[in-house]
Amino acid sequence: MYGSGFRKLLCSLAGLVLSLAVPAAAQDSKMIAIETPAIAGEIPLGTGGVDGSQAGESWYREPDGNRFARNVVSATLTPVLPDPAKANGTAVIVAPGGAFMLLSMDNEGFKVARALADRGIAAFVLKYRLKPTAPSLAQFEKDVAARMSDVGSADSRLSPDEAIAGLGDQIADAKAAYALVRSRAAEWHVDPSRVGMIGFSAGAMTTMVTTLAAPEVNPAFIGPIYGSMEAVSVPADAPPMFAVIASDDPLFGHKGFGLLDAWQAAGKPVEFHMYEHGGHGFGLGRQGTTSPGWFDAFMLWLEVRGFLEPSA
Template identity: 25%
Template sequence: MRSWIMAMFFVAANGAFAQTSVIPVWPEGVPNARAQAGPEKVDGERISNVSQPTLAVYPAAFDRPSGTAVIICPGGGYQFLSNTREGQQYAQWLSSLGITAFVLKYRLADYGHPAPLQDVLRAIRLVRSQAAKYGIAPDRIGVMGSSAGGHLAASASTLFNHPAGRTGGPLDAVSARPDFAILMYPVITMEAPAVHAGSRDALLGAKPSAAMVQLMSVEKQVSAATPPTLLIHSQDDGLVPADNSILYFQALTRAKVPAEMFIFEHGGHGMAMRTGNGTATNWTRRAEEWLRDRKLIP
């Protein structure tokens, strides 16, 4: 945690690790756009009623660029985006490590599936197609997500070739497979008893078909092509049970996908960068070690 605190002190003192631009995910027009979507809503750190998905760009720290990028999917139960705590703060931390971060503002319950999947896969394709522009390697592009954003990141990790993620544009030819994933207290399954019903209902509706529940229970979609994954959860998470991460880790292990999992005793749900969560407060150190071990940062 000390590295994060020092990085934030450096930010305050030098204005580093700041967002530099916001780029549209669908410059040619959002697929299946709603005619009367209404204005985007911002309530404190929460964003909802998203109709124009974007990527906020946070360049890597200029003195330690790693060539690695991460697309961040904030959580919020597919009903809103926790943009500051699970977007901007993660981006600043990653930037301090030399990673170029992109915070994804994706469509939510008012669109439902497959809009969020389309948005995250298009974001990966867009960043990969412009890798040279951002000084990143096209084979070092990862995803990170928290809670429902973790479900979206895991969906990208398992459904990157699914037809629902394509829209017929030229960028469909670019690979949407992430090269690695960091999943923070993720929603994974759409099935009882571990399901987070609010996320399922927001994404799939109140009465989803059995086939859709199966498809979006992403532990069932893991294959040998799923990227290396780091899972972080709390045993005392009272909203999204730790069984979600366990189910995904077991599926990764069966598929022989490299994975690590940390389940801390304390931390609750939505720990983000908060302090005072016992050993969970130092999850960033574990994540940095994992990124370094995979040679994604110096």
């Protein structure tokens, strides 16, 4: 059903990202089942369901309190809006990561969205559809533990160009998110020409494949955060890109920078930040490393490009 690129993507992303999400799953339970929360302001995107799904959406948390969603079968978008007095007209769709098997809703979703809103940016957390996993959380944990043993053994040179064929649901969800934000731009104090997207890991892949496969969404900018660095076929109207990775990222570190080379070769604006330490899945930054600096660097980049000035 899916191409080889997408199978490689699931294998390597799942092994690494899930092991980071639950680092001791093989020894102790780190997943604590919680009720699926009622998220204030959450808006269904109406993009359909998930083929082969046998379970409804469920959530769990880790001991540190971060929450995760899995078996998402209906995509939603949740606005996290700035104080209207601070709103500058720029909007960012935020795509959490999780190997297309879960979504890191707090660490790579709502925490990031609130940080953006504090800077006057209208943020929108995209809960995109996921691949089906075991209905039982206990079985899911066992599957995670099995995946952990494969970390580092899979080919992690993942091509977004190849992955497009297996990510139709996610692309459709992202397209619907762009359309919704623009359709309610006046209500949310957003300039329709200043809507960008950032994503983390699998969310970075979602950001990238949407940009490649659906150029009609016309993002003002994109930000793949610790995503694939594999070369891509750059669209003629590709947006400015802000990319982030840690040099010790066990999935994407030490794999070259074909993505950056491709963007430069196409004459498109690109800014890149590589941090010495941070690993994978560091969200707004891992304490004790320089990786928390990426968010302020992103804000400065947006400021220099005029996106933090109030829109006319």
